[in-house]
Amino acid sequence: MATSNTNLDPNQVAKQEIKGAGRKLKIGIIGTGWIADAHMEAYKHMPDVEIVAGADLIPGKAEAFFKKHGVEGVRCYNSDEELIANEKDLDGVSICTYNCQHAPCAIHALNAGINVMLEKPFTVTTEEAVEVMRAEKKSGKVLTIGFQPRFDPNMQMIKKIVESGELGKIYYIQTGGGRRRGIPTPFGTSFIEKDKGGIGALGDIGCYSLDMVLNAIGYPKPLTVSGYKSDFFGKNPATYADRGHPEYADIFGVDDFAAAFVRLEGDIILDFRIAWAMNINTPGDTIILGTKAGLRIPSTDCWNGSVGGPMTIYSQVAGSSVETVIPVLKDNSGMSLFDKKIRSFLDAIIDPSKGAPVPSSQILYNQAIIDGIAKSHAAGKEIKIEIPEI
Numbered sequence: 001m002a003t004s005n006t007n008l009d010p011n012q013v014a015k016q017e018i019k020g021a022g023r024k025l026k027i028g029i030i031g032t033g034w035i036a037d038a039h040m041e042a043y044k045h046m047p048d049v050e051i052v053a054g055a056d057l058i059p060g061k062a063e064a065f066f067k068k069h070g071v072e073g074v075r076c077y078n079s080d081e082e083l084i085a086n087e088k089d090l091d092g093v094s095i096c097t098y099n100c101q102h103a104p105c106a107i108h109a110l111n112a113g114i115n116v117m118l119e120k121p122f123t124v125t126t127e128e129a130v131e132v133m134r135a136e137k138k139s140g141k142v143l144t145i146g147f148q149p150r151f152d153p154n155m156q157m158i159k160k161i162v163e164s165g166e167l168g169k170i171y172y173i174q175t176g177g178g179r180r181r182g183i184p185t186p187f188g189t190s191f192i193e194k195d196k197g198g199i200g201a202l203g204d205i206g207c208y209s210l211d212m213v214l215n216a217i218g219y220p221k222p223l224t225v226s227g228y229k230s231d232f233f234g235k236n237p238a239t240y241a242d243r244g245h246p247e248y249a250d251i252f253g254v255d256d257f258a259a260a261f262v263r264l265e266g267d268i269i270l271d272f273r274i275a276w277a278m279n280i281n282t283p284g285d286t287i288i289l290g291t292k293a294g295l296r297i298p299s300t301d302c303w304n305g306s307v308g309g310p311m312t313i314y315s316q317v318a319g320s321s322v323e324t325v326i327p328v329l330k331d332n333s334g335m336s337l338f339d340k341k342i343r344s345f346l347d348a349i350i351d352p353s354k355g356a357p358v359p360s361s362q363i364l365y366n367q368a369i370i371d372g373i374a375k376s377h378a379a380g381k382e383i384k385i386e387i388p389e390i
Contacts, residue, residue: 025346028053028090028114030080030105031097032065034187035119039094040069042342049346053090055083080105084112092142092349094342095119098196099203103128106143110135115142117345121207122363124198126371130388133360137390142348144356145363147211151340153329154307158288158297159216161326166313167290170268174287175213176259177205177300178275183234183256185248192234194253202229202258202370206274208303210366213270213286219362220265226382227373229255233277260373261382272369305337 027049029036033056043049055077056062062076077083080097084090092115095105103123109116110132122145123129136143149155162170183192184204190196191204214220233239234256237246259273273283285308286297293315298308311326335343344357364387372385 024048024050025091025349026050026052026087026089028055028083028087028093029062029065030055030083030093030095030109031101032056032062033096033190036065036094036096037069038338039096039117039119039342040065040071042336042338043094044069044071045339046343046346053077053083053087055080080108084108084114090114092117092345098190098198099124100196100198103132106132107135110139110141110143113139113141115345115349117144117146117342119146120363121199121203121370122360122367124203124371126364126368126385126387129360129364129367130390133364133390136360142345142352142356143360144345144348145358145360146341147208147358147363148337148341149208149212149302149305150215150358151337151344152306153331154311155212155215155302157326157329158212158295158307158311161295161311161313162216162288162290166293166315167288167295168292170217170266170288170290172269172271172287172289173213173217174271174284175209175299176273176275176283176286177209177302178257178273178278178283180279180281181233181239181277183239183252183276185240185243185245189248189251192248192252192254197254199370199374200231200234200254200256201274201276202255202373204276205303206258206272207363207366207370209274209286209299210272210369211363212297212299212302213288214366215362216288217268219365220268221387222262222264222270222365222369222372222385224263224382224384225260225369225372225376226262227258227260227376229258229373229377231256233257239277255374258373258377260369260376262369262372270369 051071053075054062066074093109094117096119097105106116106118234252235249237249240246240248256276262270282300286299288295293313296312310328313324315322348354368385368387376383
């Protein structure tokens with residue numbers, strides 16, 4: 001199984017006292033849409049941070065963003081390149097742009113020697129992710145990907161259960177989730193436009209379901225994928241009737257549903273599906289099957305940060321079927337998951353030896369599966385997942 005020795009244990013982050021670098025870290029925010037609000041609020045909770053710069057492609061949007069958050073003295077720019085060219089002493093940036101801008105913005109920042117917190121999804125394609133990682137490797141800077149559910153104690157418990165050997169050899173995983181109706185247009189149309197979002201439900205929420213299970217089993221390399229995706233609801237004007245925007249159907253250019261059968265290294269099968277919209281309440285719980293026991297995880301909305309209820313281990317004891325319920329764990333750290341995500345990034349800047357909290361070497365495989373589903377669908381057959389050398 002492929003793991004990274006640069007992975008920072010989220011348990012340690014949660015228990016750490018907030019500590020500084022002897023000075024305030026200078027941070028910039030690239031992209032000031034709705035997800036940037038969560039980054040901004042988390043940074044405001046960190047006493048060793050100074051937000052010094054921001055950028056957005058829409059004139060005036062960055063200025064309005066920082067005014068809304070009550071942060072003064074921030075220098076604002078109309079592009080990431082302009083920000084990077086003028087801000088010579090940045091310690092790090094949060095990249096909160098459209099999906100299609102993730103790769104170029106991350107590459108620009110890394111090439112300038114700036115540490116990067118990159119919102120999920122990593123990129124739109126595998127090839128883009130590889131180019132970002134090449135820039136990361138050349139720069140020697142921290143690149144971490146924004147998967148805050150990793151810091152939830154229940155998500156960490158899934159990994160602990162698998163690593164304990166309680167389940168035996170893992171051979172089959174079923175995961176995914178979805179919404180009965182939940183195409184994210186309340187924030188405008190950037191999620192559903194092909195030239196902005198690039199990918200739909202796959203990149204918005206599917207990446208979380210994949211990370212939940214792949215992280216638990218050590219991120220084995222994906223080998224092949226047979227994938228399918230559709231846009232039946234996104235292309236239907238009736239979907240947007242309650243929002244008064246039937247024209248969104250003409251704009252919709254991404255997936256609203258996807259499913260796949262993925263073969264992973266180590267003779268593991270991954271059965272995956274994800275939806276922004278579907279005619280059922282849930283595609284089912286996450287299931288991890290092993291030779292000694294199985295684990296059921298109520299997880300339809302795992303992107304919200306945790307599991308959907310108590311987990312259950314199914315095993316055989318002295319010839320009898322036994323069910324062991326794992327209660328939902330409370331997080332008593334006093335920090336939100338987003339605060340932990342940002343804190344872990346800052347701590348990696350302060351002490352690079354800790355490595356990236358959510359390393360690109362892992363999320364590359366996540367991205368390769370997502371991209372592989374799209375490529376398999378286009379080809380109409382199972383394909384081999386090809387990952388270029390970094």
